[in-house]
Amino acid sequence: MTNIEWTDLTDNIIRVKDGGWWCRKISPGCAKCYSEKLNQNSFFGGNKRPYSGQPPELILDTKMIRKWGFQKNPRKHFVASMTDVFGEWVPRYWQQEMLDGMFVAPKQTFQILTKRPEIMLSTVNEWLDSHGLNTLPNNIWVGISIENRQTLEQRSSILAQIPAQVRFWSAEPLLEDLGEISQFLKDIHWIICGGESGPNSRPCHIEWIESIVQQCQAFHTSAFVKQVGANAYFQGQQFQTRDRKGGDISEFPEHIQIREFPNAIY
Numbered sequence: 001m002t003n004i005e006w007t008d009l010t011d012n013i014i015r016v017k018d019g020g021w022w023c024r025k026i027s028p029g030c031a032k033c034y035s036e037k038l039n040q041n042s043f044f045g046g047n048k049r050p051y052s053g054q055p056p057e058l059i060l061d062t063k064m065i066r067k068w069g070f071q072k073n074p075r076k077h078f079v080a081s082m083t084d085v086f087g088e089w090v091p092r093y094w095q096q097e098m099l100d101g102m103f104v105a106p107k108q109t110f111q112i113l114t115k116r117p118e119i120m121l122s123t124v125n126e127w128l129d130s131h132g133l134n135t136l137p138n139n140i141w142v143g144i145s146i147e148n149r150q151t152l153e154q155r156s157s158i159l160a161q162i163p164a165q166v167r168f169w170s171a172e173p174l175l176e177d178l179g180e181i182s183q184f185l186k187d188i189h190w191i192i193c194g195g196e197s198g199p200n201s202r203p204c205h206i207e208w209i210e211s212i213v214q215q216c217q218a219f220h221t222s223a224f225v226k227q228v229g230a231n232a233y234f235q236g237q238q239f240q241t242r243d244r245k246g247g248d249i250s251e252f253p254e255h256i257q258i259r260e261f262p263n264a265i266y
Ligand code: SF4
Pocket: 023, 024, 025, 026, 029, 030, 033, 034, 035, 036, 051, 081, 082, 083, 084, 115
C-alpha cells in the first residue's frame, strides 16, 4: 500500500538484484529525491547506493506483472515509484513486457510517470505497432514529472505526441511559478501538483499552485493538489501546517482544496 494520495498502491517492478532500487538524477526536481533517501536506509530495504553513476545489476519482477491480470478489485497502480521505468538504462523489452502486463489487466489502472518522455514515446510507439493498435487502452495513464518552466516546455510537447487516452503531469516538487500553461493543456487530462517535502525543502508559494488550479478549471482539466510542501509560503509569509508535508487537505486554503481525477474515467 502507499501514502501517495493519488494512487492506491505502488508496484516497484524494477529493483536492484541484491535489494533496494536505483535511478539516475536528471533535473532539479531530482535533487532531494525521496526514493534515493529511502534507498539510503537499509531498514526500509535500501541498498545505500546513490542515484548516480552506473546502474547496478537490476531485475524485472515478472511475477508481479503477471499477477495484474488476475487481480479482481479495480485499483490504481503507480508503477515503479522508486525509479524511472523509462530510464535509458532500462532494457526496452522490460518496458514492453510491462505494457503487455497492463494490456491484459483492463480492470486495473496503471499510472506511469517519467522524466524521460522521449523514451516513453518511442517504446509506446513500438509496442502499439507490434499490437496493431493506434492508442494505449484507457487503463494505461501516461505522465511526466515536471518541476519548473524549462522541464514543462521540454517534456510536455513530447508527452502530447504519445498516443494515449489519459495524459497527466505531476508538478511536484513545484520549484517555481509555471506561468501561463494553457497552451500546453490541450489533451492533458490531469495535473497533480505540490510543494517539496522532507528536510531542507525548497520553498513553494501557494500562489503557484493557485495559478495551476485556476488554469485547469478554465480548461476543464482535472487538478489534484497533493500537498503545499514542508516550506510553503502564502501572501509573502511562511504558511505553517501541522502536517509535516503540508499534505492535509483540510489545512490548505479553501480554494485549493481540490483533489480530482481525470474526468472521463473517475
Ligand atoms: S527520476 Fe524520480 S526516482 Fe529518479 S532520481 Fe529523479 S526524482 Fe528520483
